[in-house]
Amino acid sequence: MDLLLQSCDLVTAFLLIYGLRRMSSPATASSGIVLAGIGMLVVTLASFLYVFGVSGDARAHLPVNLLLAGIALLLGTGWAWWGGERVPLTAMPQMVALYNGLGGAAAGAIAAIELLVHPDVSNVRLVIAIAGGFIGSFSFSGSLIAWAKLEGKLPKPWRPRFLQIGNGLVLLVAVASATAMPALLPNATLLALFFVCSLAFGALIALPIGGADMPVVISLCNACTGIAVGFEGFVLNHPALMIAGTVVGAAGSLLTLLMARAMNRSIGNILFSSFGETAQAAAPTGGQLKPISAEDAATTMCYARKVILVPGYGLAAAHAQQKLYELAKRLQEEGAEVKFAIHPVAGRMPGHMDVLLAEAGVPYEMIFGLDEINEEFPTTDVALVVGANDIVNPAARTDKGSPIYGMPILDVDKAQQVYVIKRGQGKGYAGIENALFTADNCRMVYGDAQEVLLHMVQAIKELASQR
């Protein structure tokens, strides 16, 4: 029986890594996740073979435990499957955060049980179990906060003055209770104190971070859950868990670094400095916002030779990707050269906007990244910004006081004419004034992206029929 169990673990470890490998190329990605899914199914089913290894006290509880396991599996799988199918692609990042947090909680639960039941293991195991429990709990509460923020349930970053002190205090208590564990375990009160502090620490770290930085936080929590799972795998002596967890931990850390680099910020800067404090110091831009109607903007675009479309999260929030693509096609029919420019962190996660445009059917060839398109803006007649703000803010290039200074941006301000479709006069996600909006060559088209684009398409249709 042991041999069968171990073979299943081995097959799973292979399938998970190979699946992840295939996921890292667009052509093979779909088959990669299916392979990994098969691996997961195998290892989950195989884990019921544990019942043959159960001995002593646990044997009497086996029927109840099996029932509980079945219910938990069905409930968890059913709920998550249902939720995952239903959620719109725009809300994907917070869903990833939520599921990731649950994984962290599961790792924390394993740690709790191990510390509760087997405190007599070697010190190394104890330390690893504690570390895994801490990281898992941290990831759980951090991810939940990230989820709540992106869902809009926590609109403002919360930054009271005592936060730093509270943070340090909580961490101190967590470490202190962890150090006391080898001597005092099993002790339920101590364990509870430890886990409460770990959870609080994760929440306090995530609370003051602005929504624009949340993708990095989610990615970091993802890596943390991986590490926690790897640690608990070591404690349980389960190689598949160790390998899968560690692979995700390393891959997730690298992804986090790549994301932070795309925003030109360090992880430490994101975690420990708050966006808002410097934002107030940024110079007011002055100047007037100049509104223009959708029809007039469309007329100009109709006669343009080259148009670059710059989508941001606002486009996705208005579910207007299809309409934008329709506009692009219309403009192409009018003879314009049309390109989509995508900032690495457009949307809520790197690559999020690519997914959303792909969903709308925009061909890959029309989509260009930051490095490829930036030098084309000076030769562009019209740049149309739809629901994007911080990623086109020229302050990132010029204003050293700006919190986003140094972040690579799309140089739309260098185009002949810029139109910005925006819902209202509010600030962007990072809460910063945007000098682009008051620039001489920029006009604002206020309204819901979906409606504005509809008007633009209609206006172009009419113009075309008059010719």
Add this chain to the structure above:
Amino acid sequence: MNEGTALTGFLAVYLFLLAAFTGYEVIARVPAILHTPLMSGSNFIHGIVVVGALYALLHATTVPEQAIGFLGVLFGAANAAGGYVVTVRMLRMFHSGKPAKLPRNPS
């Protein structure tokens, strides 16, 4: 949990080391377009934690253990299932049959 795969001392450290390198290499040189699906995919993969939780639950002898184990399995299963569905849905977008999967050519 069993003698055959007992990972002790440095053997475990080697396993951590190699797995970490594997994870790093698998992700390095990935186009930005796949960052989100990959994050979701790796999120799914650490859903394997459900197996550890199952192990803990099946060996539980007291009510607190059973309660925590139940929650662990519940959360772990949600992590795995949710991660899978979300990843599949995202990757489906790259599979619409268009010849649009060529690497982005720097022009």
